[in-house]
Amino acid sequence: MPLLVLFNKPYDVLSQFTDNSTPARATLADYIALKDVYPAGRLDRDSEGLLLLTNCGRTQHQLSDPKHKAPKTYWVQVEGDITDEALNNLRQGVILKDGPTLPAIAEPITPPTLWPRNPPVRYRANIPTSWLSLTITEGRNRQVRRMTAAVGFATLRLVRCQIGPWQLDPLQPGEYRVVHL
Template identity: 75%
Template sequence: MVLFNKPYDVLCQFTDNSPTPRVTLADYIPVADVYAAGRLDRDSEGLLLLTNCGKTQHRIADPKHKMAKTYWVQVEGDISTAALQQLRTGVVLKDGITAPAEACRIEEPEIWPRTPPIRQRANIPVSWLSLTITEGRNRQVRRMTAAVGFPTLRLIRAQIGQWQLGSLAPGEYQTITLTNL
């Protein structure tokens, strides 16, 4: 299995057929025959797992297995206790209510600067939270924070199940051998 710290603006696939080629996993990972176990939006960063085993990929990516995924989320505004409680109990989105999440305010994590930097308004504070979900809806974390009134500015996946981002710098990967999943 490959643990990869996906940088901002990188597609979670190895090829891109768009008229203007974009950066893909092939620009970072020279390991043959591995595929992403789940996705991470182009504008999100952090831990992505890749594997050559279909069973492992299914176990990690399929929402019915409810593998927890933890994100560090920078939001616009000083996130309120009420908003955190809403995230913990479930948020109503257009495609239904979300499962309860683990949500808590955190200090800004020790992370790399993003290129390009996030937009930030001088008169509006920002805050960070740790959000753990067990679903995998499209852009779910961003939609959840927006629904409670705090739009996401930066999103970094820090953990998937037992695997953590650790000290991997953006664009770095580590190959590990699975002993038990």
């Protein structure tokens, strides 16, 4: 029976079940005891939030293949007060070293209610931070971080909150929920 696992990946956890590094880093195996499920896409080690896993190859392909363009929404904390100009540039698509991005949905948001991150995001008394919601349909390596940097705002914290119709809420870091497809 095809399964979909919605997992709230904590900060500093790899999006894979094994790690050959010394010392070993935290992996999905430290949180998910299910057999024969595999990530459908990736989430960087220093990013948090929704990661989908499945036991079905066809589902995995549909979720991770850029041709299907499942929208992914992120809550992004950036250094500085995000400007209308930066938001408009994100909405039009920005130029990265590997080419232009597709237009994104970019909106300023009030800081979401989130769990504390360990280690905490760096704090600078003289530099404000702001939050935005960014929805993209691509999945390039570190794309959101590179997009915010391209418009002049360094990403401090990145939490994926939605992939297609699946949402992170109400999962806490390290928790998962199984959906039967």
